[in-house]
Amino acid sequence: MTRQSPSKTDFDPAVARSIIAEHVAEPGGLLAALNALQARFGYVDGELIAPLADAFNLSRAEVHGVISFYHDFRDRPPGRHVVRICQAEACQAMGSRGLTAHAKEVLGLDFGETNAGEGLTLEPVYCLGNCAAAPAVMIGETVHGRVDATRLDMLVAACRKGVRA
Amino acid sequence: MSTAVRVFIPRETTALSLGADEVAGAIMREAEARGSAVDIVRNGSRGAAWLEPLVEVETPDGRIAYGPVTTGEVPALFDAGFLAGGAHALRQGAADAIPWLAGQTRLTFARAGVTDPLSLADYEAHGGLAGLRTALEMAPAAIVAAVTESGLRGRGGAAFPTGIKWKTVLETEAARKYVVCNADEGDSGTFADRMLIECDPWLLIEGMVIAGLAVGAEEGVVFLRSEYPLARMIFTEALGRAREAGLLGADVLGSGRAFDIRLCLGAGAYICGEETSMLESLEGKRGEVRAKPPLPAVSGLFGCPSVINNVLTLAAVPFILAEGAEAYRDHGSGRSRGTTAFQLAGNIRRGGLYEAPFGLSLRTLVEEIGGGTASGRPLKAVQVGGPLGAYIPAAKLDIPLDYEAFAEAGAMLGHGGIVVFDDSADMGAQARYAMEFCAHESCGKCTPCRIGAVRGMEVLDRLRAGAEPEKNWRLLEDLLEVMEEGSLCAMGGLTPQPVKSVMTHFAGELRAK
Ligand SMILES: Cc1cc2nc3c(=O)[nH]c(=O)nc-3n(C[C@H](O)[C@H](O)[C@H](O)COP(=O)(O)O)c2cc1C
Numbered sequence: 129m130t131r132q133s134p135s136k137t138d139f140d141p142a143v144a145r146s147i148i149a150e151h152v153a154e155p156g157g158l159l160a161a162l163n164a165l166q167a168r169f170g171y172v173d174g175e176l177i178a179p180l181a182d183a184f185n186l187s188r189a190e191v192h193g194v195i196s197f198y199h200d201f202r203d204r205p206p207g208r209h210v211v212r213i214c215q216a217e218a219c220q221a222m223g224s225r226g227l228t229a230h231a232k233e234v235l236g237l238d239f240g241e242t243n244a245g246e247g248l249t250l251e252p253v254y255c256l257g258n259c260a261a262a263p264a265v266m267i268g269e270t271v272h273g274r275v276d277a278t279r280l281d282m283l284v285a286a287c288r289k290g291v292r293a
Numbered sequence: 294m295s296t297a298v299r300v301f302i303p304r305e306t307t308a309l310s311l312g313a314d315e316v317a318g319a320i321m322r323e324a325e326a327r328g329s330a331v332d333i334v335r336n337g338s339r340g341a342a343w344l345e346p347l348v349e350v351e352t353p354d355g356r357i358a359y360g361p362v363t364t365g366e367v368p369a370l371f372d373a374g375f376l377a378g379g380a381h382a383l384r385q386g387a388a389d390a391i392p393w394l395a396g397q398t399r400l401t402f403a404r405a406g407v408t409d410p411l412s413l414a415d416y417e418a419h420g421g422l423a424g425l426r427t428a429l430e431m432a433p434a435a436i437v438a439a440v441t442e443s444g445l446r447g448r449g450g451a452a453f454p455t456g457i458k459w460k461t462v463l464e465t466e467a468a469r470k471y472v473v474c475n476a477d478e479g480d481s482g483t484f485a486d487r488m489l490i491e492c493d494p495w496l497l498i499e500g501m502v503i504a505g506l507a508v509g510a511e512e513g514v515v516f517l518r519s520e521y522p523l524a525r526m527i528f529t530e531a532l533g534r535a536r537e538a539g540l541l542g543a544d545v546l547g548s549g550r551a552f553d554i555r556l557c558l559g560a561g562a563y564i565c566g567e568e569t570s571m572l573e574s575l576e577g578k579r580g581e582v583r584a585k586p587p588l589p590a591v592s593g594l595f596g597c598p599s600v601i602n603n604v605l606t607l608a609a610v611p612f613i614l615a616e617g618a619e620a621y622r623d624h625g626s627g628r629s630r631g632t633t634a635f636q637l638a639g640n641i642r643r644g645g646l647y648e649a650p651f652g653l654s655l656r657t658l659v660e661e662i663g664g665g666t667a668s669g670r671p672l673k674a675v676q677v678g679g680p681l682g683a684y685i686p687a688a689k690l691d692i693p694l695d696y697e698a699f700a701e702a703g704a705m706l707g708h709g710g711i712v713v714f715d716d717s718a719d720m721g722a723q724a725r726y727a728m729e730f731c732a733h734e735s736c737g738k739c740t741p742c743r744i745g746a747v748r749g750m751e752v753l754d755r756l757r758a759g760a761e762p763e764k765n766w767r768l769l770e771d772l773l774e775v776m777e778e779g780s781l782c783a784m785g786g787l788t789p790q791p792v793k794s795v796m797t798h799f800a801g802e803l804r805a806k
Pocket residue numbers: 446447448449450451452453475476477478479480563564565566567568569601602603604606607782783784
């Protein structure tokens with residue numbers, strides 16, 4: 129029942145093309161294709177803009193416009209563990225600003241940055257729907273509630289060791 | 294021969310975020326070590342987040358609850374004979390009788406935490422599908438009339454009468470129509486849509502099928518935000534099972550009527566909760582807000598007439614059909630009929646989902662039911678209705694929770710999120726955040742919002758730094774007016790609300806200290 133990060137694989141253009149092909153016939157399939165690509169590789173490689181444009185009969189600028197509109201889409205591979213700290217109000221009320229500062233310091237990362245060696249990426253997120261157990265942090269697809277600095281340190285240590293807390 | 298004792302352990306995001314899986318593992322191991330037979334059921338959550346993980350044991354006296362359970366307490370619970378309902382410090386008594394739960398009026402969340410969310414049989418055994426069966430015997434216009442008579446208004450924020458919206462879609466002729474469920478739930482401090490989908494997905498499915506019957510649509514789409522992976526997994530599973538059971542598909546419950554539902558995911562953009570932005574997104578485009586008219590009810594998804602409703606709006610419908618419009622309308626206050634799911638969040642002692650009729654006072658909800666702040670420090674302000682909602686100071690909490698009373702107080706109920714702050718909150722920082730969020734999430738279509746929010750951040754920074762206070766205060770006032778008057782949608786139009794509430798009630802915190 130434990131939810132790990134979906135298993136990401138290294139970017140593979142052939143696999144990417146088959147993912148795109150799966151969504152071409154779907155109404156509004158571009159967003160679904162982008163979501164599927166990101167789920168598979170952790171980001172949407174810039175190399176895919178041309179094939180996406182061809183597949184969905186759009187200009188490259190249009191495809192780029194869609195990708196850049198949505199906050200989820202990354203343009204480079206994240207680390208194995210993506211740590212997302214909620215920045216929204218319920219979490220603010222329970223100390224997320226301090227928690228965020230602490231996380232940036234212990235990870236040595238600003239939002240959007242990755243430490244490739246440790247396989248860690250730090251990102252903001254705006255509400256995880258866990259507002260009654262704030263502050264909330266999501267690592268991979270697992271949400272953690274009432275996270276204070278000590279708990280965050282444990283979660284990060286577990287990521288560094290490659291095991292789950 | 295002893296039969297296995299049924300133990301309920303929630304599989305719901307908040308319970309899991311507080312260790313429900315680990316507790317389930319510990320109970321399993323401990324039971325094995327002690328040779329006790331247990332049958333673990335992963336139920337949803339009853340919404341008492343402050344008691345999660347809330348473990349329930351089925352006994353001859355009903356389901357006895359223990360919470361909040363930690364893995365460390367598990368051996369002691371076994372020692373105390375919790376499998377037979379034994380006494381322990383964490384024992385909360387019969388789950389149904391926990392005052393925080395017993396005081397609620399659960400029409401929509403009646404089954405949440407009670408049933409196994411993945412079991413359609415369990416759903417039916419607890420009254421599910423009765424509304425749909427009734428609707429299948431009714432003419433579309435009669436279904437719409439029942440929804441109109443119930444007084445149901447949209448739970449997504451704008452509180453528009455649902456029956457009127459449905460009537461427009463019903464009366465617009467088209468070969469294809471859609472029922473679109475808005476599960477974007479972007480408002481901070483809200484989690485009721487997520488809980489409904491995780492804890493009772495069948496109710497949303499049933500509500501959408503009824504909407505389809507009412508307006509003549511055979512296709513449903515649920516737009517779910519990407520931040521809810523567990524809801525995605527549970528709903529995907531439920532859709533598959535619903536098709537297998539013939540609840541969805543070409544022949545809904547053998548009626549000869551067709552309806553199916555597709556699940557689409559968002560990609561992390563708050564504005565996509567606005568209905569026309571959501572439509573753009575569902576069409577695979579940038580989520581830029583569309584100008585209205587045309588109304589989505591006339592020309593919505595792919596240009597087809599579309600019912601767009603929030604999760605909770607659609608989930609209220611089965612009760613209305615099963616029990617009658619009057620049974621629903623009997624609850625509530627003024628023009629706000631029925632119940633709604635209040636979500637107690639932030640710095641609050643007893644947080645969670647509290648379903649109650651409209652009309653309860655905000656103070657009662659926050660201070661008595663919620664127990665005041667979690668920190669034990671004095672309460673400073675409460676933000677109601679998400680990031681575009683006003684901050685209400687502690688002295689002004691005596692407002693009845695209904696749409697009109699809130700509007701009168703210069704606030705809004707929105708999706709029912711209630712976020713509590715204690716006296717350590719810096720209200721100047723909260724006002725700045727409102728602008729920051731708007732700048733971050735603006736779809737960019739109109740200038741007052743796109744540029745205004747950035748300017749708002751700058752002006753607030755200068756004010757808080759003490760630079761030319763009089764001048765910057767006036768500048769801020771002008772800017773807020775421009776945003777309110779000139780924005781195409783409520784993102785730019787309502788961002789001034791939280792800022793103005795800080796200017797009104799916490800003016801001192803917008804000046805340099
Ligand atoms: C900026 C913005 C964000 C919104 N976010 C949501 C949302 O997350 N969920 C939702 O149901 N409605 C949201 N709405 C309201 C929708 O536009 C729409 O009114 C609603 O989905 C209609 O359903 P209802 O009548 O059942 O409430 C938002 C509106 C605005 C302006």
